[in-house]
Amino acid sequence: xxxxxxxxxxxxxxxxxxxxxxxxxxxxxxxxxxxxxxxxxxxxxxxxxxxxxxxxxxxxxxxxxxxxxxxxxxxxxxxxxxxxxxxxxxxxxxxxxxxxxxxxxxxxxxxxxxxxxxxxxxxxxxxxxxxxxxxxxxxxxxxxxxxxxxxxxxxxxxxxxxxxxxxxxxxxxxxxxxxxxxxxxxxxxxxxxxxxxxxxxxxxxxxxxxxxxxxxxxxxxxxxxxxxxxxxxxxxxxxxxxxxxxxxxxxxxxxxxxxxxxxxxxxxxxxxxxxxxxxxxxxxxxxxxxxxxxxxxxxxxxxxxxxxxxxxxxxxxxxxxxxxxxxx
Amino acid sequence: xxxxxxxxxxxxxxxxxxxxxxxxxxxxxxxxxxxxxxxxxxxxxxxxxxxxxxxxxxxxxxxxxxxxxxxxxxxxxxxxxxxxxxxxxxxxxxxxxxxxxxxxxxxxxxxxxxxxxxxxxxxxxxxxxxxxxxxxxxxxxxxxxxxxxxxxxxxxxxxxxxxxxxxxxxxxxxxxxxxxxxxxxxxxxxxxxxxxxxxxxxxxxxxxxxxxxxxxxxxxxxxxxxxxxxxxxxxxxxxxxxxxxxxxxxxxxxxxxxxxxxxxxxxxxxxxxxxxxxxxxxxxxxxxxxxxxxxxxxxxxxxxxxxxxxxxxxxxxxxxxxxxxxxx
Numbered sequence: 095x096x097x098x099x100x101x102x103x104x105x106x107x108x109x110x111x112x113x114x115x116x117x118x119x120x121x122x123x124x125x126x127x128x129x130x131x132x133x134x135x136x137x138x139x140x141x142x143x144x145x146x147x148x149x150x151x152x153x154x155x156x157x158x159x160x161x162x163x164x165x166x167x168x169x170x171x172x173x174x175x176x177x178x179x180x181x182x183x184x185x186x187x188x189x190x191x192x193x194x195x196x197x198x199x200x201x202x203x204x205x206x207x208x209x210x211x212x213x214x215x216x217x218x219x220x221x222x223x224x225x226x227x228x229x230x231x232x233x234x235x236x237x238x239x240x241x242x243x244x245x246x247x248x249x250x251x252x253x254x255x256x257x258x259x260x261x262x263x264x265x266x267x268x269x270x271x272x273x274x275x276x277x278x279x280x281x282x283x284x285x286x287x288x289x290x291x292x293x294x295x296x297x298x299x300x301x302x303x304x305x306x307x308x309x310x311x312x313x314x315x316x317x318x319x320x321x322x323x324x325x326x327x328x329x330x331x332x333x334x335x336x337x338x339x340x341x342x343x344x345x346x347x348x349x350x351x352x353x354x355x356x357x358x359x360x361x362x363x364x365x366x367x368x369x370x371x372x373x374x375x376x377x378x379x380x381x382x383x384x385x386x387x388x389x390x391x392x393x394x395x396x397x398x399x400x401x402x403x404x405x406x407x408x409x410x411x412x413x414x415x416x417x418x419x420x421x422x
Numbered sequence: 423x424x425x426x427x428x429x430x431x432x433x434x435x436x437x438x439x440x441x442x443x444x445x446x447x448x449x450x451x452x453x454x455x456x457x458x459x460x461x462x463x464x465x466x467x468x469x470x471x472x473x474x475x476x477x478x479x480x481x482x483x484x485x486x487x488x489x490x491x492x493x494x495x496x497x498x499x500x501x502x503x504x505x506x507x508x509x510x511x512x513x514x515x516x517x518x519x520x521x522x523x524x525x526x527x528x529x530x531x532x533x534x535x536x537x538x539x540x541x542x543x544x545x546x547x548x549x550x551x552x553x554x555x556x557x558x559x560x561x562x563x564x565x566x567x568x569x570x571x572x573x574x575x576x577x578x579x580x581x582x583x584x585x586x587x588x589x590x591x592x593x594x595x596x597x598x599x600x601x602x603x604x605x606x607x608x609x610x611x612x613x614x615x616x617x618x619x620x621x622x623x624x625x626x627x628x629x630x631x632x633x634x635x636x637x638x639x640x641x642x643x644x645x646x647x648x649x650x651x652x653x654x655x656x657x658x659x660x661x662x663x664x665x666x667x668x669x670x671x672x673x674x675x676x677x678x679x680x681x682x683x684x685x686x687x688x689x690x691x692x693x694x695x696x697x698x699x700x701x702x703x704x705x706x707x708x709x710x711x712x713x714x715x716x717x718x719x720x721x722x723x724x725x726x727x728x729x730x731x732x733x734x735x736x737x738x739x740x741x742x743x744x745x746x747x748x749x750x
Contacts, residue, residue, distance in 0.1 A: 234591060237630055241580070293677075
């Protein structure tokens with residue numbers, strides 16, 4: 095019996111073809127597989143591409159596959175609508191069962207098989223879930239860059255930009271972030287502080303113009319600069335990262351009920367540094383040491399969920415197999 | 423001798439035709455007169471329309487006008503480029519002098535004739551300037567909704583939205599803002615708190631979807647709800663307005679040097695309430711009681727600047743005449 099787990103994200107899609115024991119026979123990638131982000135035709139093409147690559151690697155056919163789980167954000171909001179993908183898969187010969195699962199649940203299942211535990215995702219956005227009996231029973235944040243995603247890559251990146259702007263405007267202290275942000279925005283740091291006729295530094299107007307020319311969410315791209323500056327000892331950068339960690343702890347506290355493994359995904363919490371450290375400390379203070387598992391994606395978890403949908407009792411050994419197979 | 427003062431804003435334009443004594447002979451309005459906001463053809467048409475209406479009211483011709491001042495945001499960044507408006511005005515018979523001035527300086531000149539003083543604008547955006555010898559010598563903030571405009575209508579409105587979102591997500595306290603924001607976003611408040619399958623209130627997802635469907639800057643439209651809720655005693659709304667006032671005080675402190683009249687413009691500081699009150703207290707603590715002058719627009723100031731460009735020593739009496747003429 096073969097299953098396929100698909101982690102269909104807004105920027106990339108991963109598909110895993112595995113046996114009932116969790117042996118990975120094939121792996122494939124695609125672009126955006128989320129119909130909400132990119133429209134159904136593109137999402138369909140990218141999910142099909144990832145699945146096709148995984149099958150080709152094993153010389154297998156879609157008709158050999160007993161079950162597929164597609165994990166994606168907003169699967170609930172789509173009210174179980176699956177026509178965009180199920181009918182085409184049937185045409186490709188798929189005769190098994192298809193199910194959608196939350197990307198956050200798949201992320202959790204990529205790191206833990208415990209029926210009760212926590213998932214914290216912090217990349218461009220940020221959210222936390224509590225899992226009980228293999229289902230998400232509580233969710234916090236994930237509310238987007240404008241109104242939520244507290245402690246996220248966007249949250250950190252926006253503060254990096256604001257720290258540079260505030261230094262140039264005279265509001266904030268000098269920080270190593272200013273030359274880094276100016277450089278990232280393509281503004282010469284030399285002479286950026288020289289004041290023009292209206293009493294403003296010349297670099298400030300150029301920086302503002304460059305940053306507003308982007309889409310707001312692109313400020314998340316400045317987050318790595320904050321890690322770099324914090325590693326080099328910059329106090330402003332350190333405060334930003336400590337603030338991000340505190341925000342994530344607040345978000346986790348909203349879904350907190352008892353001990354359990356903590357699975358963390360996304361570039362910000364996966365990277366060692368203040369946000370991850372504060373989360374670890376928080377869980378240790380609340381429940382003693384808890385397993386803390388960084389994961390790359392929800393691909394392994396989607397595969398585990400696909401096995402469970404076929405009635406397989408996928409355990410820690412199965413998960414270890416799947417994870418090793420994806421890495422290899 | 424006649425002059426015309428034009429306040430060319432991003433949403434509306436005002437033109438005033440006045441005598442050397444400040445007697446207003448005509449007044450006209452137009453739409454967006456800022457070429458950066460709406461493009462040169464529209465800006466030209468709207469400025470022409472406002473000027474034309476002002477002239478028609480007096481039965482005057484453009485050839486009768488000795489000088490025009492156009493006050494607008496970003497006049498400096500345009501590097502003195504005036505072709506978009508000067509050539510067409512010449513074709514219309516204008517033979518006098520044309521000058522551009524900062525919208526912030528015109529706003530100041532609408533409220534005070536003192537050579538030294540302060541201007542604070544807080545509407546959708548927020549900024550502060552210090553004027554010396556009739557020129558802007560220091561400017562703070564005005565850095566846009568994403569990275570600045572601290573204490574502005576956007577700043578207040580975004581916090582109103584976040585307060586509603588935080589209540590529904592369990593992060594924040596109950597607040598009178600939540601039903602007001604839900605209503606403004608077209609989401610039914612009844613049942614908004616009922617939890618769905620993933621442990622989230624049904625209203626939260628609807629509210630998030632409605633708010634992200636707008637342009638971010640439209641959150642400024644929620645600011646009046648915060649004044650309403652604060653007037654009714656809501657502590658969350660009161661904290662938001664107090665925070666806005668503190669932000670404005672910080673911005674003012676960046677340009678502060680000595681005593682002087684404080685001219686305030688824009689819907690947030692013009693309205694009595696915490697932001698205006700905290701600004702008043704700040705100036706009183708720093709310099710003792712200072713004249714505090716709310717103004718509607720920069721139209722009177724643009725007219726005063728037009729008179730000064732023609733060598734007229736426009737004084738307090740002149741300003742009183744112009745203001746009375748615009749009101750009448």
